[in-house]
Amino acid sequence: MAESTERGCSRLFNLRELGVTLALVLIIILFSILSPYFFNVPNFINIVRQVSLLGIIAMGMTMVIVCGEIDLSVGSIYGAAGIFTGVMMVSGLPVLLSVLIGLLAGVLFGVANGLLVTFVRIPAMIVTLGMMNMARGLALIVSGGRVVNISPRTVKADGLDLFLFMGQRRIGEVPVMSIVFVISVLVTYFLYNHTLLGFRMRAVGGSRAAARASGINDKLVKIAAFGIVGLLAAIAGQLNISFLGNVQGTTGQGMELNSIAAVIIGGTSLSGGEGTILGTLIGVLIMGVLNNGIVLLGVSPFWQMTIIGAVIVGAVAIDKWTRKDGQA
């Protein structure tokens, strides 16, 4: 009993996420002092809703980066999956089927990335840069470059209510979208920390040679990571059209870099093998709080980009600095 308490305590203080958590707390305190509108529950609920879609994608991005790879195509997959679903609903397909097709498209984009990276051995940076353009182009082709509107006027099939419920409604005070976000955090946390797949992602990213020599199929593991991030990007894309009621070919541009930023702020190493879901969650929240606080202060949105850029570089600098000890 005493032993387990002790372990719990040391675990708390040894947390890798401690530094980034402190940063989040500091930023929250700072904004609370600077703005009277910041520190209240409705605003916090708002922040979480604002970061939900980014957060869902960042969870998957963590896995890809931990495997030692990168995915630049998630923003396009996010947009394309939404477009596919929207166009199909408007054309009269059942809502559920349209959603499933959108999700399947996300998985297929992801798996295609994975196959090209592992079997054709093209660097992930190039593969996903190509896929970013291909998925974006497909989205524009399918939508004909027009805005796709989702409303009872354009979609006659059943189930639209439920679909719109996912993005627009609240349960009590909590937006359904944020609940989906929380569920995706819990599921990826479990997958990453408590299953063989998550373990192998860290192993493959930490040392591919050692993983292969241990009988781990590194290719399969990476394909799985790309597939998962594709699925999560598609889920976020569905929630996005549900929330906005429309989608267009350019939806999701910049999402890939923001999700990578959140993962890196959260302490995941770009060289692979290291990173946590919890860290990414805090990274996502830091980005959300910064965006929200800066708007509340009435600072120019141009400053937002500048500040978030500085935070990314600063986070990695601090991470490098604090981890100098213990290394050979």
Added chain:
Amino acid sequence: MTPLIEFRDLGKSFPGVQALKGVSFSIGYPDRGDVHALVGENGAGKSTLMNILDGEYAPDGGKLLLEGKETRIPNPHAARRLGIGVVYQELRLCPNLTVTENIFLGREREAGGGKVRWGLMRNASAALLHRLGSPVSPDSLVRTLTVANQQVVEIARALSLNTRILIMDEPTSALSLKESEALFKTIRELRAGGVTIIYISHRMEEIFAIADRISVLRDGAYHGTFDREEATPDRIVSLIAGRELTSELGSGRKAQICVCGPATAEKKAVLSVRNLSRPGCFEEVSFDLYEREILGIYGLQGAGRTELLETLFGLASKWTGEVTAFGRPIRNANAAEAIRNGFAMVPENRRDSGIFPRMTILENVNSANPKTMSGAFGVLRRNKMREVFKDSQRSLSIKTSSERQLVRNLSGGNQQKVVIARWLAAGPRILLVDEPTRGIDVGAKSEIFSIIKNLRDQGLSVIIVSSELAEIVSESDRVLVMRHGKLVTCLEDGDICREGIMRHAL
């Protein structure tokens, strides 16, 4: 007459190793060229000595004299200024640049007096290549050249610095016979031009073909210099291997080649390898591994030992031959299959392919054992993982403060135990160990071997590959010797001695 280079009582130690012990001898003449071969087994001190001459290391004690003057060479740059050049075993060229660009790399302005003048450099390169009798164009990209021609470029680069002393470290290891002959021709011409060549090699036939004099190092100590005419390969080999130790360990029997007989009733073969070949690495390798034995495989660098183990463990493609394990023919196409067939491998390069440095001990110990560590739907079983860790910690006495310690923070010996523990958790029947004690301190070495012997006594069959002759002699039940990708002999019992092994390996 003062020699060109003289070592006087030169000493150098590294943590845990005395790499050079009071080495004194001289090389070359001030007024004419010479080819001086430096021989010794791996770890005899040749590289350390050459690194001192090249300014990489500073000696701990003793003197280095160039033409009778005491000289300190603080860095490789200073060595170049003194006319000392090196052609490394692993070529150090930029493959994406041309021959001329490589030859003048870092000195682009010199030919043009402060300006970068590629025309001048190109002409100078062409002249150098012509002097070496090479057909290589100064405009070729280095990556399009054969290894032999790349080596010519390295030599040209060294010569472009007015090199008087050229160190060549195993220059023929990647060359074909014909290419080697062309290299020897170049070496003879350089010697005629007044260059002193220090030639490091393991290959006796080459040394006796090219060297004027031969110096032997063993265990960091100097064991004599001989004119080629007065030396014989036999004599050199016994000096490399060390006679003193022969009489200690050789149990009085004469070293002779034994034919390893087929498995008998009492000796059951668990692994039979027949005609195993992998292009460019080894060919026609056949042997049996018996139950409960430690089979040592010795060979010099490049003999194909590591490649053989990798092939058995499924880490190579493109091999031919037959492998039978426990009476069943097998073809290990990847490590996962090898593990299923009862193999385990402790790799040579622990840092790169043995451990997961940024994962915990708990995770490292379990990583090759998915069946124990996870249950339904791949959900990890932390308690099982902890049991495995505790078991191996007990049986291998891994010293650690907690199961959550990162493996990269452990000592080399403890890291090696973690790697072994991982495989024991997977329940192997054949354990392949490549360089079991590399980067491990002396105390942990004997511990690792007592673990391996223990495993053998528990019924495992073990193959050890090592470049430490002493280890192979003292730890193996039988010894296979590899040379240039071929299995040349198998030694048993009384035939296992340093000299006998060396004679076949060289």
